[in-house]
Amino acid sequence: MSIEINEQEKIFILNTKHSTYMIKADDTGCLRHLYYGPSVPDKDLTFLQAGCDRGFSGNPYEKKLDRGYSFDTIPQEYSCHGTGDHRVYAAEAETEEGSRATDLRYESYRAEKGVYEPEGLPHVRPDEDAAQEETLRILMRDAVTDLTAELIYTVFSEKDVIERAVRLTNDSDRTLFLNKAASVCVDHQYGDFDIIHFHGRHCMERQPERLPVPTGVFSVQSGRGISSHHHNPFVIICDHDAGEDHGSCYGYMLMYSGSHKTEIEKDQTGSVRLVTGVNNDEFRWKLTPGETFQTPAVIMTFSDKGLGKLTRKFHRIIRENVIDRKYLNSERPVLLNSWEACYMEFNDEKMLELADGAKDLGIEMVVMDDGWFGDRDSDNSGLGDWFVNLNKIKCGLPELVRKINDKGLRFGIWMEPEMISEDSDLYRAHPEWALTDPDRKPVMARNQLVLDMTREDVREYLFNCISEILSSANIEYVKWDNNRGLDNLYSNALPEDRQGEVSHRYVLGMYDLLGRVTKAFPDVMIEGCCGGGGRFDAGMLFYCPQIWCSDNTDAINRLKIQRGTAYGYPVSAIGSHVSESPNQLTWRHSPLETRAAVAMSGTFGYELDPSRLTEEEKEEIRQEIREYRIYRKVIQSGRYFRLNIGGADPSRFSAERLPSLDFQAWEFVSDDRSEAFVFVAALSVEANAPFQLIRPDGLDPDMTYHIAGTDVTVSGAALMYNGLRLDMMRGDFPIRRIHLIEHL
Numbered sequence: 062m063s064i065e066i067n068e069q070e071k072i073f074i075l076n077t078k079h080s081t082y083m084i085k086a087d088d089t090g091c092l093r094h095l096y097y098g099p100s101v102p103d104k105d106l107t108f109l110q111a112g113c114d115r116g117f118s119g120n121p122y123e124k125k126l127d128r129g130y131s132f133d134t135i136p137q138e139y140s141c142h143g144t145g146d147h148r149v150y151a152a153e154a155e156t157e158e159g160s161r162a163t164d165l166r167y168e169s170y171r172a173e174k175g176v177y178e179p180e181g182l183p184h185v186r187p188d189e190d191a192a193q194e195e196t197l198r199i200l201m202r203d204a205v206t207d208l209t210a211e212l213i214y215t216v217f218s219e220k221d222v223i224e225r226a227v228r229l230t231n232d233s234d235r236t237l238f239l240n241k242a243a244s245v246c247v248d249h250q251y252g253d254f255d256i257i258h259f260h261g262r263h264c265m266e267r268q269p270e271r272l273p274v275p276t277g278v279f280s281v282q283s284g285r286g287i288s289s290h291h292h293n294p295f296v297i298i299c300d301h302d303a304g305e306d307h308g309s310c311y312g313y314m315l316m317y318s319g320s321h322k323t324e325i326e327k328d329q330t331g332s333v334r335l336v337t338g339v340n341n342d343e344f345r346w347k348l349t350p351g352e353t354f355q356t357p358a359v360i361m362t363f364s365d366k367g368l369g370k371l372t373r374k375f376h377r378i379i380r381e382n383v384i385d386r387k388y389l390n391s392e393r394p395v396l397l398n399s400w401e402a403c404y405m406e407f408n409d410e411k412m413l414e415l416a417d418g419a420k421d422l423g424i425e426m427v428v429m430d431d432g433w434f435g436d437r438d439s440d441n442s443g444l445g446d447w448f449v450n451l452n453k454i455k456c457g458l459p460e461l462v463r464k465i466n467d468k469g470l471r472f473g474i475w476m477e478p479e480m481i482s483e484d485s486d487l488y489r490a491h492p493e494w495a496l497t498d499p500d501r502k503p504v505m506a507r508n509q510l511v512l513d514m515t516r517e518d519v520r521e522y523l524f525n526c527i528s529e530i531l532s533s534a535n536i537e538y539v540k541w542d543n544n545r546g547l548d549n550l551y552s553n554a555l556p557e558d559r560q561g562e563v564s565h566r567y568v569l570g571m572y573d574l575l576g577r578v579t580k581a582f583p584d585v586m587i588e589g590c591c592g593g594g595g596r597f598d599a600g601m602l603f604y605c606p607q608i609w610c611s612d613n614t615d616a617i618n619r620l621k622i623q624r625g626t627a628y629g630y631p632v633s634a635i636g637s638h639v640s641e642s643p644n645q646l647t648w649r650h651s652p653l654e655t656r657a658a659v660a661m662s663g664t665f666g667y668e669l670d671p672s673r674l675t676e677e678e679k680e681e682i683r684q685e686i687r688e689y690r691i692y693r694k695v696i697q698s699g700r701y702f703r704l705n706i707g708g709a710d711p712s713r714f715s716a717e718r719l720p721s722l723d724f725q726a727w728e729f730v731s732d733d734r735s736e737a738f739v740f741v742a743a744l745s746v747e748a749n750a751p752f753q754l755i756r757p758d759g760l761d762p763d764m765t766y767h768i769a770g771t772d773v774t775v776s777g778a779a780l781m782y783n784g785l786r787l788d789m790m791r792g793d794f795p796i797r798r799i800h801l802i803e804h805l
C-alpha cells in the first residue's frame with residue numbers, strides 16, 4: 062500500500078519504494094509534517110514533536126494555556142499567513158475588508174487510485190498501468206473565510222516520487238483575494254543541510270551552486286514571467302557530506318514555466334522549511350464564490366544514496382511520466398539548424414543547399430530557423446505575421462518542404478508565437494494585443510513586445526496561424542521560441558482587480574495554446590526554446606520532449622551548462638548542436654571530436670553551414686554520425702552517471718577542480734547494463750601529467766565487458782573498482798570516448 066491511513070489518529074503515511082512521508086492532523090486540526098526520509102516501519106512519529114515553550118512564539122487561542130503549543134515551531138504541511146507562524150508561509154487569502162489571516166485546519170480526506178490530472182496545467186502522467194498510483198487528498202478549511210485548500214499527494218511508489226499540488230477554493234459567498242498560493246511547504250525538522258540550486262544567465266544557464274543553508278531565508282526566484290536563464294525552479298537539499306553516491310538528498314522540482322519562487326528558511330529551532338510555487342511578488346488572484354485556484358505541481362523525490370541516484374530518479378520520472386510517452390523510445394533525429402549557418406540571410410535556394418550538405422553528411426532533418434516569415438530581415442520586425450515571405454522562399458513552403466523530403470530529409474521550422482514586433486501588420490491591426498501598461502511606453506527587449514496570452518482571441522489567432530503553416534506542408538518539427546521575458550504586466554482584456562493575475566494567466570494561456578497545437582498535430586515534435594535555455598523546466602517538458610539548452614554552442618562552456626541541466630533534466634531533453642570553430646560567441650577553437658561528443662550528450666545536431674567545411678571535416682562528421690547511430694539509444698534512454706575522476710567527487714563543486722588537470726567525465730549505461738559509453742573531457746592539459754583513472758559506474762560487476770577498439774576484455778567489477786587508466790591527453794580540449802559492450 063503506498064498510502065496508509067490511521068483514521069483514529071488521523072495519520073497519513075505515503076510509502077515509496079525507498080522513502081516514507083508522514084502527516085498527522087492533531088487535536089486543533091493543524092496538519093503536522095511528521096517525517097520525510099528513508100523508509101521507516103513506524104506508524105506514528107508524533108512523539109518527536111513534543112511541545113516546548115519558546116518566548117515570542119505565540120499560541121493559537123484554543124491553546125492559550127499550553128505555551129508549548131505554537132504554530133511558530135510545529136512542522137506543518139501548508140502553513141499560512143497570520144496564524145502566529147512567523148516563518149515563510151505557503152498561502153495568504155485577503156478578505157474584502159482587508160483581513161489577511163488565513164488559518165487552514167484539517168477537515169477530511171479522500172484516497173483514491175490513479176493520479177491527479179489538473180485541467181490546463183502540466184503534471185506527472187500516469188504509468189501505463191495506472192492502477193499502480195494512488196492519490197491522497199486532504200481537505201483543509203478556514204472556518205472564518207471558508208477558503209478551502211485541498212492538498213493533493215500522488216504517490217509514484219516504484220519511482221520514489223511524490224507529486225504535490227494544491228487546489229484553493231472560495232467556499233463562501235464573498236470574494237477573496239489570494240496574495241500567495243504556493244504549491245508545497247515541507248518542514249525538515251532536523252535540518253543541517255546544504256542547498257544546491259541552479260543559477261545562470263543568458264548563454265550560461267544552470268550553473269550549480271552549493272552552500273550551507275544559512276539561518277534566515279534564502280530564496281531562488283524568477284520574476285521574469287519565464288522560469289528564466291537566471292534561476293531554475295529546481296532545488297536540492299542534502300547532507301553536508303552528500304556526494305555522488307552517498308548521503309541524503311531531497312529534490313524539489315516545480316512544474317512551471319513562469320515566475321516562480323522557492324524560499325528556504327532555517328528558523329530559530331534549526332529546522333528548515335521549504336516553500337515553492339508561483340512567485341507571489343506580482344500575484345493577486347481574485348477568487349469569486351465557488352472559484353478554484355490550482356497551483357502548479359511539484360515533483361519531490363528523496364535519495365539516501367547521494368546525488369547521482371537523485372538525478373536518475375528525476376530523469377526517469379520526467380522521461381516516463383512528464384514527457385509525452387510516445388517519445389520514450391523514439392530516437393530523436395540528428396538535425397541541421399540554419400541559425401548559426403546563415404542567421405536570417407537565406408532564401409529557398411540556400412535552404413536547399415544546406416539540405417544537400419546535410420544529406421551528404423548523414424543528417425536526418427533540416428530546420429529552417431528565424432527569418433522565413435513576414436517582413437523578417439532583422440529582429441526588429443515581422444513577429445506576429447506568420448505568413449511565408451515569398452521574396453525569400455520563392456517556391457513557397459509546400460514546394461520547399463517537398464524538395465527537402467525528396468532528398469530523404471525531414472523538415473522542421475522555427476516559430477516564436479508569443480511575441481509581436483511593433484513593426485508588423487499584426488501590431489498595426491491589434492496594438493491592444495501586446496502587454497503594455499496604460500499611458501506608458503513599454504519596456505522593449507530585442508525590440509519586441511509580448512502578446513497577451515491571457516486573451517482567448519490572441520490564442521485563437523495564433524492557433525489558426527500555426528495550424529495553417531503546419532497543415533500546408535510536411536512539417537515534422539517546430540522550434541517554439543520565446544526571446545524575452547514579461548515586463549509590462551497589464552492586460553487590456555482584464556478588469557482592474559484582476560491585473561495581478563496577468564503573469565500566471567499568461568503561462569496558463571501559453572500552456573493552453575501548446576496543448577491545442579500538440580493535440581491537433583500529434584506527429585509534430587516541438588522543441589522548446591527561450592533565447593536558448595530560459596524556459597528549461599518540467600512544465601515545458603510536458604509539451605515539448607526536448608528544449609534548446611542554451612544559445613551558447615561553445616563545447617567547453619556547454620560541458621558546464623549541460624552538466625548543470627542534467628542534475629534534474631534527462632539528457633534526451635537537452636538540445637545540443639555542433640557549431641563552427643572558432644565559436645561565434647567565445648571565439649574559442651575546439652576540436653570537432655570534442656564538439657561532437659558534447660553535442661551527442663544531448664539531442665545531437667549541427668548548427669553550421671556544411672559548405673564551409675573542409676573535406677576532412679566532412680569525413681569526420683560522417684563518421685561521427687555513423688557512430689552516434691550506434692550510441693543513440695543508450696544515450697537517449699540509458700542511465701546517466703557523473704563520474705568521479707582524479708579522486709574528485711563531481712558533486713563537490715569546489716573540490717572538483719584539480720591543480721594540474723581539469724576533467725569532466727560522464728557515462729551512459731543501458732538499462733540491462735550490457736553496454737556503456739564513457740566520456741572524459743580534459744579542460745586543460747599539462748606535460749608529463751600524473752596518471753588518471755576513470756571509474757565507470759552502474760555496470761554489472763559479474764559481467765565481462767569488451768572495450769571497443771581494443772582486444773581487452775575485463776570484468777565490470779575491475780572496471781568499477783579499479784578503473785581504467787587514461788592514456789596521456791594532449792592538445793586543446795581533448796576528449797576520450799570509451800565504449801564498453803558485454804563480452805559474450
Ligand code: GLA
Nearest residue numbers: 400430431590591592593612
Ligand atoms: C533565439 C534562439 C536561437 C535562434 C534565435 C532566432 O535566440 O535561442 O537558437 O532560434 O532565437 O532569432
